[in-house]
Amino acid sequence: MVRSAADRAFLPAKNLFEQVGDMMILTGKTIMSAIRPPYPYGGEFMSQFLFALKLCWFPLLISTIAFGYGAPGVQAANFLTLFGALDRLGGFFVLASIREFAPWVDAMIVAGVAGTAITADLGARKIREELDALQVLGVDPVKNLVVPRFLALMLITGLLDIYALIFGIFGGVVAEFVYHQDLAGFWATFFTNASVTDLWGSVVKTTLFGGIIAIVCCYKGMTASGGAAGVGRAVNEAVVIAFSGIWAFNYVFTQTLLATHPEILVIR
């Protein structure tokens, strides 16, 4: 009786830890399998890359401009005008957009748009026993399905980060216009604060975000069960776990980057 009550209380948590463990194992297997010959995944990699690009570019365009304009743009500008220091908005955008918002919006879009598509696709194949059939026919699903998605999402998330940066900053520029400020001060403070470390930090971070998204979404798809409703559940859980994973990883990464490169903490 006591056991069953405890089981019921802790089972979800235990289950979650188990799943996270399984995802770690899948990550290891994926990396090993990507390195070990043969390399049959080129075609699938290209098609996944183009598929993700096609799905993501427009939502990302809209959300980065809107987000850049709305949150760090208008809000910070509003605050900075109090001190008559609206030119500082450029410097703030280095902190806000390059370090946090662009990677964050980028990862949310990739997970929410491309990641869910991956989970739904693999989940449907799992339900129709296609994945079982593939394995019986001697096709390794990790090498042929997970590896290309893993590599494609890493590349696309990394590249889209730069795209998100540009349009995020464009959102800030729009905010400057709204406050009838010319852009000289914005760019001046932007470039005195920007550093190469910030840029590569941002790109490396998002590339790893892409890896997290791919593993979570593939794992959830390949372990879906319980018919069409099960696929829906898998997609839902994949998004939640991917977002949480990204937030947790983001914290660790940013702290590590700041600790190892203290010069970027100095606001100029």
Added chain:
Amino acid sequence: MTEQDSGDRIREEGNLREGVPEGATPEEKFIYHGVVHDHGRDDTVEFIDVVKAFGRNRVLDGLNLGVPDGLITMILGPSGTGKSVCIKHIVGLLYPDEGDVLVQGDSVPDMTDDELFAMRKKFGVLFQDGALFGSMNLYDNVAFPLRQHTEKSEDEIREIVSKRLREVGLGGAEDKMPNELSGGMRKRAGFARALVLEPQIVLFDEPDSGLDPVRTALLCDLIKEVHEENGGTYIVITHDIASARRTPDYMAILWRGKIVEAGMRHELFESENPFVRQFLSGESAGPLGME
């Protein structure tokens, strides 16, 4: 059969298995006692005390079964007793919680990934719902194993695939995508794909469900024909009695995760086990209810 009779028989045979439900009447014990008639051949596939549970649901519960080499074996059982689960154990898609599954003497759960892939090359599998690849048309689906495992030219592949598709009556549907087909057509296409490499061991999960009676009969004949032509060990899962009458050499009846009785076809059709008799005559009165 009266309770007294069946009770006597159990004492006579003395091979009552563990796992019989507590408080079972002698008749129920008789149903469960798991007679396995000898088939006098090597076992190609062997289940040894296999237990498999999904959560609380013990699907296989001490399953013991040997599948004879070179024959067509049919596994029968009511819906939901774990027949499909059995098949997945044979090809290493599921692993037993306890016990062992042997294929040609090698333990499947102990195999490394590479050994498993090598072993699977001996198999052709028809999954219950066909398991066609949704992104490929019928032709590519059936050609897939040939492209994957052989060096055949595209012309040779075309010849084999066309022959296999014609055999199952899908000659004109090569360009169709799986989602444009009926359930029965998908099943027949899966059937063609399972046989395309002429494998040594073929597993058919309900090749006949979803087909009309005439096509069922034709498909059963086709299984026998192909078997005569190529040899090998075939395992056919079904709950169709008409198929059971014409197709198999050896039969096993599965219920609640155990073998009720296994033997050559005539031995089972002459069985005195009330469950086997009810099942093979398709009557509503008997030990098996809706539950």
